[in-house]
Amino acid sequence: MIKSDILIIGAGPVGLFAVFEAGLLKMKCHLIDILPKPGGQCSEIYPKKPIYDIPAYPEILADDLVDKLMEQCSQFQPGFTLGERAMTIDKQEDNSFIVKTDKGTKHRAPIVVIAGGLGSFEPRKPLIDNISKYEGFGLEYFIKEPNLFKDKKIVIAGGGDSALDWAIVLCEIASEVTLIHRRNEFRGALDSVDKVQQLKNLNKINIITPAEVVSLNGKVNLESITIKASDNSETDIQTDYFVPLFGLSPKLGPISNWGLEIEKNAIKVNNSLDYQTNIPGIYAIGDVNTYPGKLKLILCGFHEAALMCQSAFKILNPNKKFLLKYTTVTGVEGFDGSHKKAPKAVIKTIL
Amino acid sequence: MNENDINIVITDRNGIIHDVIAPTDMSINLMELIKIHELESEASIGVCGGMAMCASCQCYIESQHNLVPKSEDEEAMLSEALYLENNSRLACQIPVTNDLNNLKIKIAPEI
Numbered sequence: 001m002i003k004s005d006i007l008i009i010g011a012g013p014v015g016l017f018a019v020f021e022a023g024l025l026k027m028k029c030h031l032i033d034i035l036p037k038p039g040g041q042c043s044e045i046y047p048k049k050p051i052y053d054i055p056a057y058p059e060i061l062a063d064d065l066v067d068k069l070m071e072q073c074s075q076f077q078p079g080f081t082l083g084e085r086a087m088t089i090d091k092q093e094d095n096s097f098i099v100k101t102d103k104g105t106k107h108r109a110p111i112v113v114i115a116g117g118l119g120s121f122e123p124r125k126p127l128i129d130n131i132s133k134y135e136g137f138g139l140e141y142f143i144k145e146p147n148l149f150k151d152k153k154i155v156i157a158g159g160g161d162s163a164l165d166w167a168i169v170l171c172e173i174a175s176e177v178t179l180i181h182r183r184n185e186f187r188g189a190l191d192s193v194d195k196v197q198q199l200k201n202l203n204k205i206n207i208i209t210p211a212e213v214v215s216l217n218g219k220v221n222l223e224s225i226t227i228k229a230s231d232n233s234e235t236d237i238q239t240d241y242f243v244p245l246f247g248l249s250p251k252l253g254p255i256s257n258w259g260l261e262i263e264k265n266a267i268k269v270n271n272s273l274d275y276q277t278n279i280p281g282i283y284a285i286g287d288v289n290t291y292p293g294k295l296k297l298i299l300c301g302f303h304e305a306a307l308m309c310q311s312a313f314k315i316l317n318p319n320k321k322f323l324l325k326y327t328t329v330t331g332v333e334g335f336d337g338s339h340k341k342a343p344k345a346v347i348k349t350i351l
Numbered sequence: 352m353n354e355n356d357i358n359i360v361i362t363d364r365n366g367i368i369h370d371v372i373a374p375t376d377m378s379i380n381l382m383e384l385i386k387i388h389e390l391e392s393e394a395s396i397g398v399c400g401g402m403a404m405c406a407s408c409q410c411y412i413e414s415q416h417n418l419v420p421k422s423e424d425e426e427a428m429l430s431e432a433l434y435l436e437n438n439s440r441l442a443c444q445i446p447v448t449n450d451l452n453n454l455k456i457k458i459a460p461e462i
Contacts, residue, residue, distance in 0.1 A: 045399050118394040124462050127433055159431055187427035246431050247405060249462050250394050265392045 002079060004030035006312055007099055007109035009086045009255070012040020014286030014301030015115035016069040016078075021309040023076030024327070027316065028335065030079035030107060032086050032099070034120040036144050039066035041117055044248060048189065055299060065298075075334025081105050083144050085120050087254045095281060111312045114255060114267060114277075114284040115301070121248035126157065128216060138222025140243050149174045149241060155225055157213050158245035159183065164192040166245065171204045178206040178237060180213060180227060216242060258282075266290035274311030275304045281315060283308045357452040362413075363390045364458050373447045381442035381456065382408035395461050401443035406432040408442040409459035416454050418445055434459050 006022050008015045011033035019029040035044055042051075042062035050059045057065075084101035089112065091097055096110040123141035125131055131139065140148075143166050154174045156163050159181040165188070171177045179196070186193050199205040208227060214234065215226040224236045252265055260277050261268040267284035269275045271291035275283050285308050286301035294300075313322060331341025355376040361369045361384075371388050373379075379387070382397045385408070399405040403424040409432050412418065418440065421429070425444045429435060439459065445451075 041399075045404055046402060049402060049404075118398060124433060159427065181430070183426075183430045185423075185427065185430075187424070246433070249405075249407065250398060252394065264389075265394045 001098075002030055002081065002105065002107045004028050004079060004107070004109045005316060006030075006111045006113055006309075007032070007097070007107050008113045008115055009033075009099070010040060010114065010116035010286070010288070011035070011038035011080065011082070012115060012117050012286065013042055013065060013069055013298050014117075014305055015040070015113070016066070016073050017302050018113060018115060018285065018305035018309065019073035019076055019078045020069075021306045022312070023073065023335065024325070024332065025309055025313045025322075027111075027309065027313065028078075029076070030081070030109070032081045032084060032101060032107065034083065034085045036083045036142065038070060038080065038082070039063065042066050044121060051298070053297065053299065075332065075336050075338050075340075077335045081107065083142070085253065089258050089282075091279075091281075097281065110281065110316060112282045113308060113312075114260075114282065114288055115286045115305075116252075116255065116284075116288040118250035118287055119252040119255075119265075120250065122251050122253070123244075124246040124249050126213065126244045126246060128213065130216060134216050134218065134222045134242070137220060138218065138239075138241050139216065140241060141245075143170075143243060146170060146173050151175045152240040153238065154178070154241040154243060155180060155213070155237060155239045156243045156245060157181070158247075159186045160245070160247065161188040161192065162245040162247075164188040164196050166243070167205055168192065168195050168199065171199055176206070176239075177204070178208060178239070180208045180211050182210050182212055184209045213242065213244070252288075260284070263290050266294075273307075275308045276311060283312070357447070357449060359384065359447070359451065360453065360455045361385060361388075361390060362455075362457040364461060373451075375447055375449050375451075377447075379447050381410065381445045381447065383443070384447055385442060385458065391458060391461075396458070397443060399443075403428045403441055403444055406441060407462065409434070409439055409462075410442045410456045411436055411459060412438045412440055412454070413457055414453065414455040416451055418451075432459075433462050 005027040006029045008031045011031040022029050047063035084103045086099050087102050088100045097112050099107045153176040155178045157180045167179045200207050210230045211227045213225050214228045217224045224238050226236050228234050267289050269284050269289045275285050277284050285304040287296045333339050356372045359373045373384050396408050398407040406428050425441050
């Protein structure tokens with residue numbers, strides 16, 4: 001059982017900033033995210049896109065923003081359960097909650113904050129008839145542990161960054177890597193595209209384009225795939241694994257069954273006070289919530305995180321009087337023993 | 352309807368046809384038009400905000416209008432999209448302009 005003061009579902013920018021705000025109030029956070037790394041949409045959909053409306057940053061790349069938020073919250077030592085989906089929530093007698101993930105990891109916290117963006121990112125599954133039969137039997141939608149593919153044959157389908165990046169990583173691990181895409185052009189960072197071209201020239205990656213995977217074959221485990229070329233000819237390729245990387249699509253998922261009031265696919269919160277949901281102790285901040293006048297902007301999520309933390313502090317410490325402190329005055333005391341504060345001014349007589 | 356407005360006919364994912372008024376002076380695109388009129392659920396369209404990076408706003412063009420040509424980004428994203436047809440476009444890449452009056456589009460299935 002992983003225990004924390006605040007359990008945050010969603011490790012995107014707003015979830016990460018909530019860790020910092022909570023830390024200032026001495027509350028320890030743990031985050032759950034279905035993606036294998038923090039950053040949410042910023043890391044998964046548009047890491048190399050500049051964002052222009054983060055206060056004080058005239059321009060910042062999405063993945064740089066995530067790096068900075070990670071750096072800012074690191075002194076408060078958040079815990080992470082990554083690559084897992086929050087499935088169920090159960091309220092305990094002491095009013096705390098137990099949240100269980102799809103992998104069975106249990107988390108207990110008196111406060112739960114949903115900072116899930118547009119929802120948990122589910123893989124887009126190619127339209128192949130018997131595809132579900134092979135899920136977990138040679139068909140993988142995410143690559144969490146590259147060593148799973150050690151000395152195996154793997155076919156990756158897709159034409160974007162993830163397909164290119166994983167093809168590059170896996171050609172050092174797998175015995176054979178084949179990349180299949182509907183057209184000859186790939187869309188990715190220039191150095192990834194060049195690297196794949198080099199690996200192709202060295203016969204370390206097979207590239208089959210333009211082509212599409214049309215069926216998966218094998219008794220129990222995947223044994224081969226059938227691909228169709230642009231002239232409609234079909235070919236079978238022996239493989240141990242097939243990894244289609246066609247992007248991710250957000251779904252509210254199991255959270256929609258938690259008894260929360262939902263409106264237009266978002267969680268209704270009390271915006272005049274603290275962004276709490278209809279269930280006391282559960283908050284929703286960032287793109288996942290809705291209220292009159294809601295704007296889905298990262299900066300609005302940061303504001304919501306700060307207010308949520310003040311309210312959560314009162315639930316955790318009902319009898320403590322509290323006054324908002326400024327970091328310019330008190331500095332920041334990390335849970336890791338660090339203490340950042342402004343250098344003292346020099347007081348000296350000038351003769 | 353003011354002089355800067357045009358009509359666009361949008362078939363939603365349930366097959367319901369909406370004749371909507373679209374302003375041409377607001378720098379909006381077809382994905383945003385679908386959102387403004389709340390024709391689909393919030394998280395199911397325009398996930399990336401309009402950067403041609405998710406294909407959640409794929410639509411089929413069902414009239415003979417001259418549209419802005421596809422950019423490389425749009426071509427690349429469409430090449431990864433499901434339910435692709437010859438008349439597929441990303442709604443977020445098509446600005447609402449005067450010459451689109453009476454354009455007919457159909458929103459592709461949710462992915």
